[in-house]
Amino acid sequence: MGRKVLVLNADYTAISVCTVPKAFLLVYLKKAELLKDDEAGSLRTVSATYPLPAVIKLHHYVNVPYKSVVLNRQNIFKRDGNKCVYCGNSRELTLDHVIPKSRGGKTNWDNLVAACRRCNSRKGHFTPEEAEMPLAVKPFKPTFVTFLRDFSGNTSETWAPYLSRSQSA
Incomplete structure (x- = not known):
């Protein structure tokens, strides 16, 4: 049930x-x-x-x-439809910082997205614009x-x- x-x-x-x-x-x-x-x-x-x-x-x-929504891995994945925001793949999802932590990016709703392992690795420590990988959806706090x-x-x-x-x- x-x-x-x-x-x-x-x-x-x-x-x-x-x-x-x-x-x-x-x-x-x-x-x-x-x-x-x-x-x-x-x-x-x-x-x-x-x-x-x-x-x-x-x-x-x-x-x-x-009441607010807890920031965790599962909730980020749910918000992003359990798909990579870069390519739409739903396999091997990881969390990606839109603005990399190495460049001062924060761990919050507006900077975290679901990304497949391949896209996350390809993007590396670049911003989406620098890596020429546009976001399908802008991250937000629900x-x-x-x-x-x-x-x-x-x-x-x-x-x-x-x-x-x-x-x-």
């Missing part, structure tokens, strides 16, 4: 993603309400059938500190909601209205 469930705060802002069993437990214990179920399946016990949660909303507002919506790989169409509401809030 690899499905994920979108968890909304009491004010309908997206705060996290959890597993189906965790979401079901929150609904069953009346700590959350089921807003949208996944019509592709259901949860069955010996004596009952329950809808498979897709979106739940907490009954009580939870004060969540500012917001928490856009990361959930566009890059988590678990989103469904049922999440879309709630994530767009969170984006504008």
